[in-house]
Amino acid sequence: MIEVEDLVKTYTKGNVETEVLKGVSFRIEEKEFVSIMGPSGTGKSTLMNILGAMDKPTSGRYSLDGVDVATLDDDDLSLLRNRSIGFVFQQFHLLDRATVLRNVMLPLVYEDEDSGDARARAEDVIEAVGLGERIHYRPTELSGGQQQRVAIARAMVTDPVIVLADEPTGNLDHRNGLEILALFQRLNAEGRTILMITHDREVAEYANRVLVLRDGRVVEDRAISEPRNAEEELSALPSEEATAKSA
Ligand SMILES: Nc1ncnc2c1ncn2[C@@H]1O[C@H](COP(=O)(O)OP(=O)(O)O)[C@@H](O)[C@H]1O
Numbered sequence: 001m002i003e004v005e006d007l008v009k010t011y012t013k014g015n016v017e018t019e020v021l022k023g024v025s026f027r028i029e030e031k032e033f034v035s036i037m038g039p040s041g042t043g044k045s046t047l048m049n050i051l052g053a054m055d056k057p058t059s060g061r062y063s064l065d066g067v068d069v070a071t072l073d074d075d076d077l078s079l080l081r082n083r084s085i086g087f088v089f090q091q092f093h094l095l096d097r098a099t100v101l102r103n104v105m106l107p108l109v110y111e112d113e114d115s116g117d118a119r120a121r122a123e124d125v126i127e128a129v130g131l132g133e134r135i136h137y138r139p140t141e142l143s144g145g146q147q148q149r150v151a152i153a154r155a156m157v158t159d160p161v162i163v164l165a166d167e168p169t170g171n172l173d174h175r176n177g178l179e180i181l182a183l184f185q186r187l188n189a190e191g192r193t194i195l196m197i198t199h200d201r202e203v204a205e206y207a208n209r210v211l212v213l214r215d216g217r218v219v220e221d222r223a224i225s226e227p228r229n230a231e232e233e234l235s236a237l238p239s240e241e242a243t244a245k246s247a
Pocket residue numbers: 011012013020038039040041042043044045046047
């Protein structure tokens with residue numbers, strides 16, 4: 001599915017070179033839910049940009065779904081980003097002036113927008129993230145957790161081979177963060193391949209495997225035999241009304 005070998009990324013500013021990734025190798029198989037964990041500044045977003053084909057490594061190999069990404073031209077790279085990868089970011093990155101439906105349909109630009117097909121697909125994924133009743137709302141009319149669910153629906157609408165999420169719970173409170181993690185766990189149980197980046201050790205443990213990145217290297221690669229269960233933890237929280245009353 002994903003295979004990276006000896007990835008190196010060096011940034012150059014003036015005549016100062018900083019090696020951010022120092023030879024990163026791993027494989028991720030279909031239907032895995034993997035987290036990449038590491039302290040801030042350690043190269044996680046740099047790695048995600050390369051895996052998302054938004055940036056090129058200085059050296060090393062990266063293949064996605066059997067394709068060597070370095071061999072692709074710009075058109076193929078856009079197509080890969082658009083079709084094969086679903087992106088979820090800490091800051092949601094939604095268009096505030098477009099409805100939930102329009103936001104989710106954005107990756108379908110290459111399709112006939114008004115074809116019933118594209119719209120039906122968008123409606124399906126919006127339903128799947130639990131926002132069926134908010135399809136005509138705008139992001140500013142939604143909570144942070146709901147906005148992130150819109151972003152996840154948008155990431156899934158093209159049926160990508162992998163969803164890449166960079167600190168997806170970073171802007172959310174505990175309950176909303178758990179809801180996003182529960183959603184990822186459910187999507188993964190349904191067969192989605194998910195790679196989630198986080199600096200938070202606890203968040204990392206909702207995945208089935210964690211790769212620890214430190215100073216630009218993978219220092220640990222471990223299966224989590226009993227991942228935390230977001231759904232269970234959610235149902236153990238006091239109800240929202242109870243929280244509101246006590247606040
Ligand atoms: N475009 C860039 N130019 C120069 N340095 C960068 C650039 N992007 C990131 N860096 C540096 O690379 C290091 C790793 O950054 P990043 O990948 O964002 O880490 P993380 O996501 O783990 O916090 C940081 O020291 C950062 O300053």
